[in-house]
Amino acid sequence: MHFITGKHIERRTFLRGMGASVALPFLDAMVPAGRLGDSRRAFLAADKMPLICIEEVHGLAGCNDWGATQLLYAPATVGRDFELIADHPAKSLEPWRDYLTLISNTDVRMAEPLSAPEVGGDHFRSSAVFLTQSHPKQTQGSDLWVGTPSLDQIYAKRFGQDTPLPSMQFCIENLDQSGGCTYNYSCAYTDTISWSSPSEPMPMIRDPRVAFDMLFGAGSSPEERSERRADRASILDWIADEVASLRRDLGAVDRQRMDQYLDNVREIERRIEMVEIRNSSGEERALPEAPAGVPDTFKEHMEMMFDLQVLALETEMTRVISFKTGRDAQNRVFPEVTQRDPSIRLHIMAGVRRRFSNSIRSTNTVWQRWDTYSRRCRTQWLGTAICLSSR
Structure with missing residues (x-):
């Protein structure tokens, strides 16, 4: 046995057969003999940290004044001894609080209009801004420009070159659109959050079968x-x-x-x-x-894609993942959370009610419905975080 002979298995070990190539998760037998006294977690900590970037289009209910008063995202107290209320989306991660950092007061200001022709096009800029924080060029042609490679691709270039897949890009909605979208913006700006260069969008994987075959x-x-x-x-x-x-x-x-x-x-x-x-x-x-x-239900599709991401990171097939969980300005309805309205309608209704309604009760009801939608999103990625933190 490896743990008796002192020999170790290479970290990049694959089990191969016809039509299959299966990478292994980290095993104690992969620790070199001279480091057998090290804990498994300490040995893993010495490796390069994985990065997952998840975009939730239209924002979530915690990203507004009502959500702030309910402490949906922000901790009740700040600092190292921060307090999470019982209903906080990160409450399930309490056992790993020493590894948890919550950052508040971030925004995507570069998605806002900088000139009169850009007014109204925020939804068609925001995905391009998410990981670049640069203002995209208004164009429907091939002269795309987002100012810089996206964060995930910068990280992949630095830390992902020794993995079989430097990065993986996942998505949920149909992004196979070409040409121009609304407000004189190319659909490429809406279809991806990953850019290998300021002018080169990365394709996203929607089909779980495609992702599975890439991994195995x-x-x-x-x-x-x-x-x-x-x-x-x-x-x-x-x-x-x-x-x-x-x-x-x-x-x-x-x-x-x-x-x-x-x-x-x-x-x-x-x-x-x-x-x-x-x-x-x-x-x-x-x-x-x-x-x-592709499953017909959003819940099943999300769960499947997150489970594939866990396997990808567990085996170090990649260290860098970006995940686009929707298409901005989408009209999808989510019956799994008993919503009759599309997510974009809920988002707009909540904002309009906040600005113009004299009824606080009416306004808060819309925000609560938006929070129900948001919880659908949070439940998915929290489950993935718990899976990864237990590895």
């Missing part, structure tokens, strides 16, 4: 992946011999950790397959234009 099909041909899916075989079937061989060399804790990880891989693979079968059955879909691997 690297090194195989499209024909091999197609054959595997046609046979309804799991990628784990193709690497079963290598898994069995490796298990003999691992200690009990590592075996349990690897088995749990492989179970998670299989579970996500199964969920994607079930969605593809359901969406290819010929039944009417809520999202008829979406690829077969």
Whole structure:
């Protein structure tokens, strides 16, 4: 066994089979012999820190005067001994408060108009501003300009060049639009939050199957992946011999950790397959234009994409992820949170009521409905944070 012989497994270990290439999570057997006395967490801390950037279009209910009075995002007290009220979205992270920093009073001022022709186009600039904090050029042509590469790509260039995928870009809504959008802005500004250069937007991944194949099909041909899916075989079937061989060399804790990880891989693979079968059955879909691997419900899609991100970071296939959870000015309705109005309508209603309503009760009711929508968003990314912090 590795923990007896003193030999260690390389951190970049892959289990390979036809149409599959599965990276491993961090195992104690990967710690070099000279560092066996180090704790697993201390050894991981010495590695490069991952970065996840998540955009919530239209903002959330904590980002307004009413939300501030309810302490939806800000702690009740500030400083190292900050206090989180029971309903705070980060309350679930209380056990990891020593690793938690909450930053308030940020904004995207560069999404505001700087000239008369730009008035009204805030929604069509904001995604381009999110990770660049630069004012995008007003154009519908190919002369795109956002001033600087986005934060995630700057980080990937510095810390992601030794991973199989320097960065991954995920999204939820249909972003396959070309040409010009409203207010004389190219749709490219709305379709992505990642820019490799001031003029080069990065494509986003909407289909969970595409992300899964990027993570676990690297090194195989499209024909091999197609054959595997046609046979309804799991990628784990193709690497079963290598898994069995490796298990003999691992200690009990590592075996349990690897088995749990492989179970998670299989579970996500199964969920994607079930969605593809359901969406290819010929039944009417809520999202008829979406690829077969895209779930029709927002909740299921979000959960699947976040679970894929956890696996990507756990195996260090990448250290840098950007996630666009919606398209600005979208009209999507979320029945999962009993909302009858699209998110953009709720956002606008809340702002209009705040400005013009004489009824505080009426205004607060709209904000509370907006907070219900916001909780849908917070629940998803908090679950991911808890998963990552427990690794």
